[in-house]
Amino acid sequence: MSSSQKKGQENGWDFWKRIGSPKYVSAPMIGASTLACRKLFRKYSVDLCYSPMIIASLFLEDSDYREKILTTDSDDRPLFIQFCGDNAQIMAQAAKQVQHLCDSVDINFGCPQAFAEKCHYGAYLQDEWDLMREIVSTMNRELDVCVSAKFRMQATIDKTVGMAQMLQESGAQVITMHEQITVPFIANGGIISLEQADHILDLTKANAVMVGEGLRRNPALFAGIERNPYKLCNELIDISKKEPQNVYYPQPFEFIIEQVHRILLNNMEGSSYPIQSYDSKKRKRNKIREETSTNIFHKHWDLREQLIGVKTLTSLEQILAEAEKREKSNEDPPPKPGRHSVVQEDNDTIISGTSIFDEGSDS
Ligand SMILES: Cc1cc2nc3c(=O)[nH]c(=O)nc-3n(C[C@H](O)[C@H](O)[C@H](O)COP(=O)(O)O)c2cc1C
Structure with missing residues (x-):
């Protein structure tokens, strides 16, 4: 001893x-x-x-x-x-x-x-x-x-x-x-x-x-399994949807979103060590800008905007399914609207249609 x-x-x-x-x-x-x-x-x-x-x-x-x-x-x-x-x-x-x-x-x-x-x-x-x-x-x-x-x-x-x-x-x-x-x-x-x-x-x-x-x-x-981002994201969403047995504390939705963003990354660049998850819309936009710069959400502005505003696991699943479909079929994104158009998401959220890559779009 x-x-x-x-x-x-x-x-x-x-x-x-x-x-x-x-x-x-x-x-x-x-x-x-x-x-x-x-x-x-x-x-x-x-x-x-x-x-x-x-x-x-x-x-x-x-x-x-x-x-x-x-x-x-x-x-x-x-x-x-x-x-x-x-x-x-x-x-x-x-x-x-x-x-x-x-x-x-x-x-x-x-x-x-x-x-x-x-x-x-x-x-x-x-x-x-x-x-x-x-x-x-x-x-x-x-x-x-x-x-x-x-x-x-x-x-x-x-x-x-x-x-x-x-x-x-x-x-x-x-x-x-x-x-x-x-x-x-x-x-x-x-x-x-x-x-x-x-x-x-x-x-x-x-x-x-x-x-x-x-x-x-x-x-x-x-x-030792090759990365399959969509499959892993969907598995994470499935796990999150199930009410865990004998849960001691509730699980914040923003942490699930945070992890989905990470899995969607295509490379090991942009490593971060945040003290808290998204605490403001501006921070969230900056983060998604950094994190999506190498994947389908970079090109497909509409999916990116939806990802920024997503509020439910079901909506998140739909966005991922659409992204996977477009990636597989090598589809082009829809034409980008002008600075003052709006995109409807989750029936109750209006998000500016301006690209988050545009100067001054952070609120
Ligand atoms: C997003 C993030 C959050 C972290 N939070 C903690 C933490 O709460 N406690 C801790 O000891 N280390 C924390 N770390 C450090 C990791 O535990 C680990 O030591 C470090 O990332 C090096 O390992 P890696 O190169 O495999 O990432 C964090 C790292 C990252 C990327």
């Missing part, structure tokens, strides 16, 4: 075995590793999923945030639920509320976003080892489930290994990073194919590999 292990607590390796010795892992992703996406990932060979990161203090204070940020059901296992924060007690208190829904509570020590700097969490704690130690050991002491930690590679190998050892000694049972240590560890970063994933496993001798952006573009990546 290691010095940080609680009496009666299983060690990291026994824990890893108990959850099925996962090999392929889907990354924690705000706005992207939501329940429907996790179900799709699992269907295509993902063995272990992470929730999106939850800000511990907000989770305790804000019921709106609490209801939106975490969705799960009884089939959604093994699951690591990830928290961030800089107050060990608050983090433990928040994690206690969800520990019965997961196999491990993960701590995010890797988030590089400006927001994380402002709020003092994620990668911005990486030079404060006493605080990191306190967070891991408090969580380990207070929680009934395993505690894991995810962090970035440091400036030197020595510092990276040192940090991994410190986290392990503080009680982390599983670690996501790039070097070998003596608890199960997951390698992550830049993997976009099954071949690469297996190569990294071989090279690093990691217990598992984690993929983020690659799974957003191709949820079937770990199954």
